[in-house]
Amino acid sequence: MIWKVMRDENLGCNSYLLGDEVTGTGMVVDPLESVGATEYIMTAQDLGITINHVVETHVHADHRSGARELAKSLGLKVSFGARAAVSYDFQPLSEGQKLSLGSVEVEVLETPGHTPESISLVVRDTQRGDDPMLVMTGDSLFVGDVGRPDLQDAGDDEIIQASRMQFESVRKILNLPDYTELYPAHYGASKCGGLFMSKKPSSTVGYEKKFNFLAKISDVDEFVDRQMKLLKPPPEEAREIRAVNTGTEMEVN
Template sequence: MIWASVQDTMTGCSSYLVGDELTGQALVVDPLHSKTAAHYVLMAQDLGLSIAYVVDTHTHADHESAARELSEAAQATLALSHRAPVHFAYAPLKEGDRFHLGSVEVEVWEMPGHTPDSLCLVLRDLDRGGEPWLVMTGDVLFVGDVGRPDLGESSEAAVKEAARAQFRSLDRLMELPDYVEVYPAHFGASHCGGLYMSRKYCSTIGYERRYNTLLQARDPDRFVAEQLKFLKPPPENARKVRALNLGAAGSS
């Protein structure tokens, strides 16, 4: 497995490139418009890879995605949750779907909460073993924190319901073994998490299970109350950014 990450330290966004040495195929997850589509194409070329798949873990509201632009530039398959409410064509991903880059297996978990279309991608390197090696958690789980439930919701009841969904998704994530590495879509002062978000880019399921503040609330009511207690203000231009990422008419 070939692994690389690209961070934007201004916005606290992370994106990832995963490849397979033998087939030369690569997957890019959550590419950032601020880094440009060309950056990912050149990075793949430098690693001897060509981009076969581009996936966004969810409809981002805090930064502009380069997924559509990159999939066109690389002639790669653009794959999103089948729940993504976008206005352009894509390959729909559903719970339990698996696709392969040579020996790298990517398994799709539907993990609603932060948004209804949130996904986690569980990776195995079948050359080395059948157990999960790492999980790209999107905005479900961060280092020290979890994804906020309010960016796409307008009523208090809908935000609470999204927080409950987030609790169930995190509960499921905690079924993974301790050693599994965690690679979130954000770090630091990103708008998509809360007060406890670390500036560190990655972690493990075991460390988060023990020390992530919100994961210590093992009761859904307590979790919802804790999560809603200290919500940050939403990103200033969330509505406009979300419309851009949805490909809504007149947004670009």
């Protein structure tokens, strides 16, 4: 199995290139504009895999996505959770759907909350075993923190609703085996998390279950209450960045 983390340390963003070296099939998750389409294509070629899927875990509100440019360079469509409100044509993914990369299998979990279309991707290396090996959680569950529910320009009621969904989504991720490696879309510096986000870019399900301040709360009302108390101003330009990433605005600046 090929697994390559490609990050932007200034933005605190993780993106992932994965695939199966035997069949030469691969996937990029949450590609970054700052890394650039060429870098993903060339890295995949050097590792001996072709990029067959370009997947976004959700519409990002804090940084510009490189998904559309990458997909276009490869003659592919970007894949999104089916509920994504983007203006361009995308490949919808829904709960339980499996994408096969040779012996590497990627299963879609719908994990709404941070955004309605948020998904997490559970990866199995079937050459080694049938159980989950790792999960890419987007902005649903971070190392030390969970995704904030308030970046949709929503009112208070909607934010509370989103927070309740976030609670369920976190539970869903934490139902994976404890040893499952956890790879979120952000770490450290990112504005999509809160007070507790770790500078460490990856963790395990078991560790977060035990020590993640918000994720270990077992009561939904307490979770929502905590999350509401931790709200902070949205990142500057969140609206503009979302507009670029959803294709509703051609270009900002």
